[in-house]
Amino acid sequence: MDLTLSPSEGGFRDEVRTWLLANNPGPEPEGGLDEVMAFRREWQLKLHAAGWAGISWPKEYGGRGATMIEQAIFVGEAARQEAPSPANVLGLAMGGPVVIAHGTDAQKQRYLEPILTGEEIWCQGFSEPESGSDLASLKTRAVKDGDEWVVSGQKVWTTFAQYAKWCMLLARTDPDVPRHQGLTYFLMDMEQEGVEAKPLVQITGEGEFNEVFMDEARIPEENVVGGVGNGWGVAITTLMNERAGLAFGAIAQIQNSLSRLARLAAEVRVEGGSSAAEDAYFRQRIAQLNIEAEAMRLAAYRGLTKTMQSGIPGPEGSLGKWQWSDISQGLNELALEIEGAYAPLSRGAAQAIDNGAWQYGFLRSRANSIEGGTTDILKNIIAERVLGLPRLR
Amino acid sequence: MYFDLTDEQQAIKSTAHDFLASRFKSERIREIAASEDGSDAAGWREMAELGWTGLAVPEEWGGQGLGIVELAILFEEMGYALATSPLFSNTIAGLALTLCGSDDQRERYLRPLAAGERRGTPALWDAGSTATPGAFAMEAQADGADTILSGEKILVPDAASADFFLVATSDGHRHLVDRAAAGVSVRAEESIDATRRLSTVSFDGVRVAAGDTLPASGSEYEHVFDRLCVALAAESTGIAQRTLDMAVEYAKDRQQFGRPIGAYQAVSHRCAQMLLETENVRSLVYGAAWAADAEPESLPRAASMAKAYASDAGWRVPNASIQVHGGIGFTWEHDLHFFLKRGRANAAMFGDARWHRERVAASVFAGARAPASS
Numbered sequence: 001m002d003l004t005l006s007p008s009e010g011g012f013r014d015e016v017r018t019w020l021l022a023n024n025p026g027p028e029p030e031g032g033l034d035e036v037m038a039f040r041r042e043w044q045l046k047l048h049a050a051g052w053a054g055i056s057w058p059k060e061y062g063g064r065g066a067t068m069i070e071q072a073i074f075v076g077e078a079a080r081q082e083a084p085s086p087a088n089v090l091g092l093a094m095g096g097p098v099v100i101a102h103g104t105d106a107q108k109q110r111y112l113e114p115i116l117t118g119e120e121i122w123c124q125g126f127s128e129p130e131s132g133s134d135l136a137s138l139k140t141r142a143v144k145d146g147d148e149w150v151v152s153g154q155k156v157w158t159t160f161a162q163y164a165k166w167c168m169l170l171a172r173t174d175p176d177v178p179r180h181q182g183l184t185y186f187l188m189d190m191e192q193e194g195v196e197a198k199p200l201v202q203i204t205g206e207g208e209f210n211e212v213f214m215d216e217a218r219i220p221e222e223n224v225v226g227g228v229g230n231g232w233g234v235a236i237t238t239l240m241n242e243r244a245g246l247a248f249g250a251i252a253q254i255q256n257s258l259s260r261l262a263r264l265a266a267e268v269r270v271e272g273g274s275s276a277a278e279d280a281y282f283r284q285r286i287a288q289l290n291i292e293a294e295a296m297r298l299a300a301y302r303g304l305t306k307t308m309q310s311g312i313p314g315p316e317g318s319l320g321k322w323q324w325s326d327i328s329q330g331l332n333e334l335a336l337e338i339e340g341a342y343a344p345l346s347r348g349a350a351q352a353i354d355n356g357a358w359q360y361g362f363l364r365s366r367a368n369s370i371e372g373g374t375t376d377i378l379k380n381i382i383a384e385r386v387l388g389l390p391r392l393r
Numbered sequence: 394m395y396f397d398l399t400d401e402q403q404a405i406k407s408t409a410h411d412f413l414a415s416r417f418k419s420e421r422i423r424e425i426a427a428s429e430d431g432s433d434a435a436g437w438r439e440m441a442e443l444g445w446t447g448l449a450v451p452e453e454w455g456g457q458g459l460g461i462v463e464l465a466i467l468f469e470e471m472g473y474a475l476a477t478s479p480l481f482s483n484t485i486a487g488l489a490l491t492l493c494g495s496d497d498q499r500e501r502y503l504r505p506l507a508a509g510e511r512r513g514t515p516a517l518w519d520a521g522s523t524a525t526p527g528a529f530a531m532e533a534q535a536d537g538a539d540t541i542l543s544g545e546k547i548l549v550p551d552a553a554s555a556d557f558f559l560v561a562t563s564d565g566h567r568h569l570v571d572r573a574a575a576g577v578s579v580r581a582e583e584s585i586d587a588t589r590r591l592s593t594v595s596f597d598g599v600r601v602a603a604g605d606t607l608p609a610s611g612s613e614y615e616h617v618f619d620r621l622c623v624a625l626a627a628e629s630t631g632i633a634q635r636t637l638d639m640a641v642e643y644a645k646d647r648q649q650f651g652r653p654i655g656a657y658q659a660v661s662h663r664c665a666q667m668l669l670e671t672e673n674v675r676s677l678v679y680g681a682a683w684a685a686d687a688e689p690e691s692l693p694r695a696a697s698m699a700k701a702y703a704s705d706a707g708w709r710v711p712n713a714s715i716q717v718h719g720g721i722g723f724t725w726e727h728d729l730h731f732f733l734k735r736g737r738a739n740a741a742m743f744g745d746a747r748w749h750r751e752r753v754a755a756s757v758f759a760g761a762r763a764p765a766s767s
Contacts, residue, residue, distance in 0.1 A: 001395065003684075290753055292673070299673065323669060376658075376662075389644055
């Protein structure tokens with residue numbers, strides 16, 4: 001057992017740290033998503049030029065060939081220094097790894113470089129209005145027509161579809177076989193007639209997510225990934241990559257938020273004139289969140305050790321995602337509780353605390369227990385796949 | 394970065410697991426729990442032969458010289474088996490002598506303790522006090538070079554079968570007192586946990602020779618305290634794991650409405666919650682145990698995080714297991730109540746969840762930094 005970084009891992013961290021200190025462009029611009037995406041594209045170009053895009057991808061595909069621990073160090077350090085997100089998060093974390101694992105040589109040649117540069121943004125077309133947690137029930141239909149597939153249906157919760165060139169699309173190619181076997185994984189060009197993305201306004205008032213409508217959209221047959229009928233297996237790889245790749249960044253963000261929460265508590269007065277940081281009740285709550293966050297961080301390192309030995313992330317990752325959403329929601333809820341009567345005041349209000357950052361956090365974090373697998377479904381996965389309890393279905 | 398047990402540590406774990414499973418079967422735990430002094434002489438000899446009485450005692454004093462990670466592994470298994478044994482209180486005495494004793498005291502007390510020949514236990518808290526860590530009221534009255542002790546120490550674990558006590562006084566010192574010394578009397582108390590006896594020990598003008606007062610004082614005992622908290626939290630981890638295993642096994646087996654109850658989400662999600670808490674406390678315990686051995690400056694915060702979480706999970710997980718079992722889980726005949734009771738008693742010992750959370754809060758607001766590996 002050794003929780004310290006090896007000399008080479010420590011050297012890697014120092015390199016990352018130094019580079020980020022010199023190159024981090026700072027906070028994202030305020031205003032609309034268009035400005036934010038332009039800012040992120042520029043940041044990704046800079047990352048790519050310095051070899052920090054696709055760090056866990058093999059070198060032969062333009063990546064850095066970093067180990068899982070080095071990847072964890074990078075995303076953790078970037079989050080700690082509050083560096084912006086790259087523009088093409090889904091391409092880097094999911095699209096590229098899927099093409100590398102399941103794609104043909106021609107696909108690797110075509111798609112990987114523009115993912116790394118951020119020139120082509122990727123989105124993910126999995127969920128549908130009637131197929132959320134029960135993803136394998138999806139109805140979007142793809143029918144072969146000559147050397148093309150013709151696709152009709154609807155996707156939803158598609159992050160950044162409005163900026164995407166490529167959609168990782170899961171569609172039903174054979175309705176007559178058991179449902180997991182009738183699915184195929186496509187790369188669909190978003191820039192065509194027959195594809196329309198409409199932003200969904202969230203409870204924060206923003207529109208990260210979209211509905212995507214496909215009406216006889218066309219996909220050439222060479223854009224199938226992993227073979228017709230193998231879509232389910234390919235999609236599962238993507239989801240596991242997503243979770244494993246994002247975990248350490250999410251953990252570092254929680255640590256940043258906990259530091260901000262402690263500062264908030266030190267600044268806000270409670271009855272009697274002392275600060276929330278001196279209030280026994282708030283001290284207990286803050287301590288508990290810090291304890292849970294530390295348990296999550298340590299569990300992630302235990303999971304990483306296990307994954308590095310077995311090669312694939314296990315179902316235990318579901319525990320981490322569940323706990324992350326609990327902590328993220330819990331700390332934003334506590335911040336509003338500390339703010340007391342000021343809790344309704346959001347960005348723009350003269351008396352808003354921290355310019356409404358916690359109000360935004362409170363609202364945005366409602367999605368944490370839904371996006372990327374609802375907590376309820378994660379509990380099912382844990383019960384069935386970790387504990388071996390029987391399935392209800 | 395490697396956060397898992399090494400092969401050697403895994404071997405310690407499986408040896409402990411197998412030995413304890415064969416030694417502490419349900420009937421035997423019940424026999425010991427119902428006995429006069431709650432001790433198990435034969436089991437103790439075997440533990441001594443396995444080297445457990447001196448596991449974390451340095452080799453020069455007859456111990457195995459292993460670390461707190463190995464100690465945590467052992468105590469997790471002790472909890473899993475609900476071993477009815479004074480090994481925990483004896484380990485505290487061993488840590489105190491190792492970290493805070495003089496060589497002469499180590500020769501006279503630590504060497505026989507490591508060999509399993511003499512057992513020690515801490516006598517810390519005073520009757521009528523809040524019995525929270527570090528607050529001791531008994532006065533050390535000087536009489537020439539000697540010290541005279543008078544008063545009542547409460548919540549003393551395994552006192553009836555101990556050979557000596559480490560008695561805390563308000564000046565921050567600990568004194569070695571033999572149970573057989575003039576003026577010492579032990580009165581067993583009733584506790585919800587029959588598997589670990591708690592007693593009140595009276596000291597009526599007990600004379601302590603100068604050489605029996607440990608040289609360390611005050612905050613130096615925090616090194617002992619933090620390590621024993623890790624061991625105790627490890628024991629609660631084992632309790633949680635065992636009662637989770639029992640719940641899962643029962644949920645697979647028990648049929649209602651034509652299905653195993655574990656197929657119902659009301660039950661399976663409860664089990665998932667138990668797993669979350671069990672894995673969390675395990676992560677915190679081994680993180681703190683590693684800190685004790687490799688990064689002691691981060692130990693106080695890590696130990697309190699582990700003990701705070703273990704204090705809650707150590708009884709909540711058995712509690713949830715009782716709920717999964719339904720009526721049978723509420724019977725004396727089923728073993729679950731012993732786990733619930735030990736877990737709840739552990740929660741109260743050496744600082745409860747609230748006390749340790751406050752210690753964590755103090756460290757958060759002092760801006761204490763997370764471990765360097767973060």
